[in-house]
Amino acid sequence: MxxxxxxxxxxxxxxxxxxxxxxxxxxxxxxxxxxxxxxxxxxxxxxxxxxxxxxxxxxxxxxxxxxxxxxxxxxxxxxxxxxxxxxxxxxxxxxxxxxxxxxxxxxxxxxxxxxxxxxxxxxxxxxxxxxxxxxxxxxxxxxxxxxxxxxxxxxxxxxxxxxxxxxxxxxxxxxxxxxxxxxxxxxxxxxxxxxxxxxxxxxxxxxxxxxxxxxETRFEQPIPAELPVAGVAARAWMAPDRPVITIASAVEGEDEVYIDAIKATRGENAPLFVYVPRKPERFAEVATMLRDAGLYVVNRTACFDAFLQGRGNAPQVDVLLGDSIGEMYFYLAMADKVIVGGGFTPYGAHNVIEPLAMKKPVIVGPDIHTIEYPAVEAITAGVCTHVQSTAELINAIGADPQADPDQIDAFFTEHTxxxxxxxxxxxxxxxx
Structure with a gap:
């Protein structure tokens, strides 16, 4: 000492x-x-x-x-x-x-x-x-x-x-x-x-x-009641018959991995991807990258009003870009699964607690040193999938969910x- x-x-x-x-x-x-x-x-x-x-x-x-x-x-x-x-x-x-x-x-x-x-x-x-x-x-x-x-x-x-x-x-x-x-x-x-x-x-x-x-205090983080309600309605409007995958807090250096995964899953009944960059200053840059990759993209600010109500007819796109701040629970509520960003960079993944609070199965990339707790416990409990490569990510996107809401709820309760x-x-x- x-x-x-x-x-x-x-x-x-x-x-x-x-x-x-x-x-x-x-x-x-x-x-x-x-x-x-x-x-x-x-x-x-x-x-x-x-x-x-x-x-x-x-x-x-x-x-x-x-x-x-x-x-x-x-x-x-x-x-x-x-x-x-x-x-x-x-x-x-x-x-x-x-x-x-x-x-x-x-x-x-x-x-x-x-x-x-x-x-x-x-x-x-x-x-x-x-x-x-x-x-x-x-x-x-x-x-x-x-x-x-x-x-x-x-x-x-x-x-x-x-x-x-x-x-x-x-x-x-x-x-x-x-x-x-x-x-x-x-x-x-x-x-x-x-x-x-x-x-x-x-x-x-x-x-x-x-x-x-x-x-971990985030297990008790309050959820704004209006955002999940709006997210469920948005899902029904934009993708009533499609799976939805939210990529939450994507950071610079891993966009290519996610773009490759999105392109690999295009086809019949392809998922709608909700892509939410970590930093607001990256919104325009990421939108350009997605479009340059040949993906059909619409910005949240273009197709939803200030009250998160859809404008006009629902757009038929590959990606909804989350270009807003403070609405993460809206984007998470739309999802069947959530990919938490950061794990495909050496800086490490961001926290998995918010999607688990919404009872959504989580996928994280290889580097989780920043969130050892509760990521290790979540992986052991079967409520989080830890992938090591783009190929494993693509397989996890297409696989049946590893955990159901009751299983996630039990894990969440254990850690409050x-x-x-x-x-x-x-x-x-x-x-x-």
Whole structure:
């Protein structure tokens, strides 16, 4: 076990990190400017990135860097609000911030929640952030290591916990050899609220203390009631007699795999594919790729109105492109099966929980190191199919579903309860 925090090795690394931020800060501003050309929200509320806010003292602070992390935070945020807490959520990407603003619009209007940008990685920006919110404690969702955040929380006495935490196998192996300072940095957290016993053992092995197995909060993520209803109606309108396959959160680098699979399944009674790219800035690019491959494509924004009602006659197409934000449960409700994106890239698959919540059998690509829990358990339970190649993907698309809704429901029920376990662990760790 590591004897101190920060270690001499980590002190040296943090000095280099600080220098890199100072020297590279103009490049960071250029990065935000370039991203802002595609999404203007990157350049709005810029003073927040420097830690400037109106005071909202003694808040619970939840850092959810982007959309996936915010979705996992939603049931936990709701639980804190139900306790009477005020909450500040911090984000780096517009998708995470928009999700917080959409889900908690009423609470924001009432002054009970703020969704803001995470400060730049400087000591003084966090000092200003802490003065505005005086956090009771902070929760960092999923796997996010922000060195200045961790060290400044430690310096100012703000307990900072990893929440819904996992230590992916690739990251764990890399930290044992190539990036040991990153493992040292984890000791700066006040504790870790982890998804499984395997994750507990990994964090403990690098010296993290105050570890509790709390499970996965996404199993309790609320589902907007109107989206599944609209999805079922859309399925009946667009594909009453065809199978429907939703490709959810497809990322750059795997589009060719999915396009090959779509082309391979064309023919009599071919499935309708609902193709949902992970990032909004890829909508136009993916539409072009699909059309260049000779596929008939219609955009969701072209054939459905703002209320998700079909316009005119149903189009006869190969692919419905999901070019909208915040409507994933609409796309999932249309499906017979769901392919979860990311698994055909080295970055790893995205979470399988949302489609399982809709009682849909799931297919994932070969790389699942990012979602070991609950993917391994779901594969063992027979509610998720793990494919290793394009050929296996094509076979899985055409095969009968591996699991029925009751089997998926039983798996889902077995893994709920994370929110209450998380709250209980925080209460214990913050009162010691």
């Amino acid at each position: 590591i004897a101190q925090f920060p270690t001499p090795r980590l002190r040296r690394w943090l000095s280099l990190y600080k220098a890199a931020w100072i020297i590279g800060f103009p490049l960071i501003l250029i990065y935000l400017w370039r991203r802002g050309q595609k999404d203007a929200l990157y350049l709005q509320h810029l003073k927040e990135r420097f830690g400037t806010h109106k005071p909202m003292p003694k808040s619970v602070w939840i850092h959810a860097v982007s959309l996936g992390e915010m979705r996992s935070a939603v049931p936990l945020v709701r639980a804190f609000l139900d306790r009477g807490e005020t909450v500040v959520t911090t984000h780096f990407t517009p998708t995470g911030r928009r999700e917080a603003e959409r889900v908690f619009a009423d609470e924001i209007a009432a002054g009970r929640l703020r969704a803001v940008w995470v400060p730049f990685e400087f000591r003084w920006t966090y000092a200003k952030f802490f003065r505005a919110f005086t956090p009771k404690y902070g929760l960092v969702m999923e796997v996010e290591i922000w060195p200045a955040m961790i060290t400044e929380c430690r310096r100012k006495g703000v307990p900072l916990f990893m929440c819904n935490a996992q230590y992916p196998s690739k990251s764990y192996e890399r930290d044992q050899t190539k990036t040991p300072a990153r493992a040292d940095l984890m000791r700066g957290f006040a504790g870790a609220l982890v998804k499984s016993a395997l994750q507990r053992d990994r964090f403990a092995s690098v010296g993290v203390t105050n570890i509790a197995i709390t499970g 309860g994370a929110v209450q376990k998380t709250l209980a662990a925080i209460d214990v760790f913050t009162t010691r």
